[in-house]
Amino acid sequence: MFIDATALTKVSHQKSNGLQSIIEMSSSFQDFVGMNKTCKFLVNNTTNPASIYDPEKQDGHLFIEISEWFLKGYSVGYITGMLCHEVGAHYMADKGISARDSTRFGRRVIANVEKAWYGEKNVVAQKSKVRDSATNWWLVPAKAKQPDHIFASCYGFARYEFYRTLMIEFASIIAADLEQGPQYTVFTDEDLKDLVDCWLMDISSILATSDSRPWGVPYAKYVAEAYAKHLALLKQDAATLTGNATIQQTIAGMGDKTTVQVLGDYGSMSKKLFGY
Numbered sequence: 001m002f003i004d005a006t007a008l009t010k011v012s013h014q015k016s017n018g019l020q021s022i023i024e025m026s027s028s029f030q031d032f033v034g035m036n037k038t039c040k041f042l043v044n045n046t047t048n049p050a051s052i053y054d055p056e057k058q059d060g061h062l063f064i065e066i067s068e069w070f071l072k073g074y075s076v077g078y079i080t081g082m083l084c085h086e087v088g089a090h091y092m093a094d095k096g097i098s099a100r101d102s103t104r105f106g107r108r109v110i111a112n113v114e115k116a117w118y119g120e121k122n123v124v125a126q127k128s129k130v131r132d133s134a135t136n137w138w139l140v141p142a143k144a145k146q147p148d149h150i151f152a153s154c155y156g157f158a159r160y161e162f163y164r165t166l167m168i169e170f171a172s173i174i175a176a177d178l179e180q181g182p183q184y185t186v187f188t189d190e191d192l193k194d195l196v197d198c199w200l201m202d203i204s205s206i207l208a209t210s211d212s213r214p215w216g217v218p219y220a221k222y223v224a225e226a227y228a229k230h231l232a233l234l235k236q237d238a239a240t241l242t243g244n245a246t247i248q249q250t251i252a253g254m255g256d257k258t259t260v261q262v263l264g265d266y267g268s269m270s271k272k273l274f275g276y
């Protein structure tokens with residue numbers, strides 16, 4: 001894989017170096033992009049924090065677009081979380097989830113409700129609802145702007161597992177870097193927490209708003225509720241997800257968020273975005 005991070009480096013050397021070490025060290029990222037392909041970062045000025053092009057339409061090359069306000073306003077840990085969403089909830093997950101896994105996880109969650117369920121495509125085609133077993137909320141992926149986002153946010157679903165596993169893999173890279181000593185890394189302990197927080201805020205906002213995330217502010221109470229439920233399950237599953245003590249301690253040390261804290265997060269995002 002060839003990495004072209006020229007556009008990132010122009011904005012921030014530190015953040016560019018951080019993202020490059022993540023993708024250089026991630027074996028699943030390497031497998032996804034492939035030996036002779038390029039992973040190119042682009043920087044734009046849109047309100048959307050980041051987006052990714054369908055690699056199949058780009059001859060297998062991966063183009064990741066990040067907006068400048070997001071790159072400037074957030075820590076490298078948080079930006080790693082965004083990268084994790086772009087690949088782990090979307091195209092890398094499409095490639096990584098086999099049809100069998102998709103069916104298996106789906107059956108486990110909604111067995112008594114939908115007897116014949118053949119994975120995400122059918123759920124969308126039939127406009128079926130799915131349950132996030134962490135919050136016990138029901139959602140209709142077909143109604144979401146991006147149905148993928150719903151599957152990536154419902155506990156136990158194949159796409160959720162894939163996204164969370166990749167988040168832990170990225171966390172392991174940061175943790176390994178930190179263990180080398182501060183002089184060898186661009187990351188700090190805070191970045192590890194930010195990565196986990198980014199993942200939790202992402203899925204909680206998707207669940208609370210059925211993927212209408214600009215509406216997160218009036219739904220802050222539900223974002224806080226989903227955050228607490230998914231954090232509790234992450235704590236419960238941490239020992240099976242990773243043997244790394246630094247990551248386990250980071251997760252164990254994370255607390256729930258109040259509605260006011262969630263509102264604060266949204267508030268600081270609009271400040272970074274619109275400058276007020």
Ligand SMILES: [Zn+2]
Binds near residue numbers: 089149
């Ligand atoms: Zn997305």
